[in-house]
Amino acid sequence: MSDTAGEDRPATVKCLVWDLDNTLWQGTLLEDGQVALADEVRKAVIELDSRGILQSVSSKNDHDHAWARLEALGIAEYFVLPEIGWGAKSEAVRRIADRLNFAHSAVAFIDDQPAERAEVAFHLPEVRGYPAEQAPDLPGLPEFTPATSTVDSRRRRAMYQAGFRREAERAEATGPDEEFLRTLDMVMRVGRATGEELSRVEELTLRTSQMNATGVHYSDARLRSLLADPRHEVLVVTLTDRFGPHGAVGVLLLERHPEMWHLKLLATSCRVVSYGAGATLLNWLADAAAGAGAHLVADFRATERNRMMEIAYRFAGFDDQPCSCAAALTDEAGAGTGPEGEGLQRLHLVPEARPAPTTLRLEAPALFV
Known part of the structure; x- marks a missing residue:
């Protein structure tokens, strides 16, 4: 509810979950060995991060191999709570949302495979889905354009990452x-x-x-x-x-x-x-x-x-x-x-x-x- 009437703005996405193969990067890591990151996709990742939109990963891949490639591409730091493995992507997205304490309606998912988007949509109908070819255009969509930009929003990822370190230390405390x-x-x-x-x-x-x-x-x-x-x-x-x-x-x-x-x-x-x-x-x-x-x-x-x-x-x-x-x-x-x-x-x-x-x-x- 707003204190001003007549606003018809879609709810802002708080976290975007990326597939990797043929979505974030070009190619299939386990088949091609080397994959490339398009400049326009890199720009989209950096721009969304600057707006305070968190980004994560849900990918069916070998974790160590995929994460090493993200590091080599220089973008691993932009992704929190990555889910890289072989389980259902809907469960991965659910775990990310739960860990962030976000409503499903505040989460978006992008994947090149229609079947994967459908699987997530079936189990998590409030999560918004996007095809891979839309990746460069995401910063231009209203749901990825927060109404305000603040010092806190520009450092939101760093604050969440510090929060995860707090949680880890808290879990070990007696x-x-x-x-x-x-x-x-x-x-x-x-x-x-x-x-x-x-x-x-x-x-x-x-x-x-x-x-x-x-x-x-x-x-x-x-x-x-x-x-x-x-x-x-x-x-x-x-x-x-x-x-x-x-x-x-x-x-x-x-x-x-x-x-x-x-x-x-x-x-x-x-x-x-x-x-x-x-x-x-x-x-x-x-x-x-x-x-x-x-x-x-x-x-x-x-x-x-x-x-x-x-x-x-x-x-x-x-x-x-x-x-x-x-x-x-x-x-x-x-x-x-x-x-x-x-x-x-x-x-x-x-x-x-x-x-x-x-x-x-x-x-x-x-x-x-």
Whole structure:
């Protein structure tokens, strides 16, 4: 759902899965020995990467031989979670999507063989399929053209690759998970968005579905208007650790009323769910509201994918019990009416002081004075 009507844009592809033989490269590796990479295909790979679209591989080949050829061609670094082996390609694509925590509708598959595209389409009907001859033209398609381009999107592959190294180290760690998280030396920063950062905020509202409390997309123009409104706070959350930056991982949109703060939107990246980002932000906000003597009201709209966000709200103490101070808010916002009110719930919290997080350092200025 968007805060602007009339938009008819196809959902952006988040990950493109390539076949290799006669698709990414020209020729069949096990038959021809040497295969070539067309310049226009190389340009497409590099361009999609620069837009923040992840790329992977699903190929029926010998893994070591195929990966060595990708390295020799100078493009191995562009592919995450390669699936090179002899199993069904639908299962390979499914594993890639699951590991990335992407909806199937955010994944695309390109292959020269109609039978392979059909097999993937049968088992994963939401995955978009493309014939090999379309490879050079993919950057020109709207679904491969994100609405925004940010610093984070241009380094998305590197951030995911760092994330896989974190996961590998986490899998080898012994003892409670909380102890491992402390070893990451995580620093979460919350700050007011600047004009330059708005594209990162808009991108988060566009790309995040599992951890978006309302499913609403706020456009750049709408966010700029809110920046100019003294009652609104548009807050950007970033996270770094010893492996490097996670980039912008969260956005909060808060409107302050007398004796009440209205959390219109909370969205966090799915990449940081396991680090408790949503819970940390809700606890910080509750603590700040308690210090200001303000009641908290949070918008929530259930979607097919954001059950985890509802759980985060409930664990933070939000419930369905309204307060008298929210009556004016309901009248003003028209809860339950119109496209922005459809399916909307208003969750409430009488905040109390909360302890500081124990697994990361939180840097959040006293924004609400």
